[in-house]
Amino acid sequence: MTTTPPGWYDDGHGALRWWDGAQWTEHVAQPDPVSSPAPTEAEIVEQLGFEQQPAVAPALAPEASSAAQPAIPGQPPYAAAQQYAAGPQHPAAQQYPPAAPGAYPGAPLGGGFTAATEPRKSKLWILWVVLGVVLLGIVIAAAVVIPLLFLSATSANGGAQSDDERAAVATVEVYDDAWQDGDCDAFTTATTEFFRTDNGFTDCATFEAESDSFDENFDDYELTVTDVETQGDEIAVTTSETFTALVDADGQPADPAPGSTVYHYTLVQVDGAWVIDALTYE
Structure with missing residues (x-):
């Protein structure tokens, strides 16, 4: 341990x-106005690096001072510095600079040291939360999209259940x-001979010729299968067919409707x- x-x-x-x-x-003396300049901080710090030398008798005749307070035997320089309210220029204060509250030998550690040595809390839970949200989103999407896809496929074929x-x-x-x-x-x-003959x-x-007339009279024609049912040797298919008519009920040109x-x-x-x-309509 380095001493002053x-x-x-x-x-x-x-x-x-x-x-x-x-x-x-207890020896005190007034500073000599013609004495050599006080040592600089750099010189004092340099002196602190040397081993303690044998005590030398004071060069100046010490005078007792009623204001002096007796030192506590064995008290460390830091305590002495506190006893006499030594400023930063005091060698004892330089030896034990109070960098932070409690920053003296044996004091509880705190500040940056405490922050550096505290166990760090794991942030792995954030990853699990994110993964949980993603998985929840996938489950919700599957619960919504799959039924919609199934419904879409069912609507497209009108609920057909068999290959036929x-x-x-x-x-x-x-x-x-x-x-x-x-x-x-x-x-x-797509038709039987009976159907073609029956319809001319x-x-x-x-x-x-009929197809060309159909194309001229109707636009935006769309077919949606709404029902499929097997009836013995026959299958009945019901559709809803929407369009934009370019003619009226008599086949005369009219505003699109x-x-x-x-x-x-x-x-x-x-x-x-x-x-x-066979084909019928409502």
Whole structure:
């Protein structure tokens, strides 16, 4: 442990007091106005690096002072510095600078040291919270989206439950596309000969002429399958078909007007395929 070497030091009361290397003495003296300049802080710090030298008798004749207080035997320089209210320039204060409250030997550690040595709280819980939120979002999305997708698929085929019913729905969609595209081959594939004869479509020219007229009189035609039901050897498909009519009820040109019709298709199986055999509407 580094100690302050013996010497005259300012006791904080405007007088020089003799420090014998271990404690303050009762010897005090007024500073000599012609004496050499007091040591600088750098010199005092440099002196603190040397080992304690044997005490030397005071060069100045000490005078007893009634204001001097007896030092406590064995008291450390820091306590002496406190006893005489030594300022920062005092060697004892320089040896034990009070950098922070309680910053003296044996005092409880605090400040930056405490902050540096405190156990750090784990922030892993933040990661778990984020993961929990993400997983919750996925569960909610699955609970909402999957039923919607299922409902969308069910609505698209009108609730068809079997392969035959789904094949019947596909035939109705082919029939609708054939009318909008004027595709006679697709029309023939999707219908029975009885249906074509019963409706006057005995040849492609007749069908294509009717298809052109259909295209001129209706826009934005959309078909939605609303119901599918197997009835013995037949399958009934019900649709709701919406459009924009460009003609009135008499077939005369008119301002565009929205319209809709409910159709009932009856399909039978011919050569392993489901085709339209009858059609009615509401």
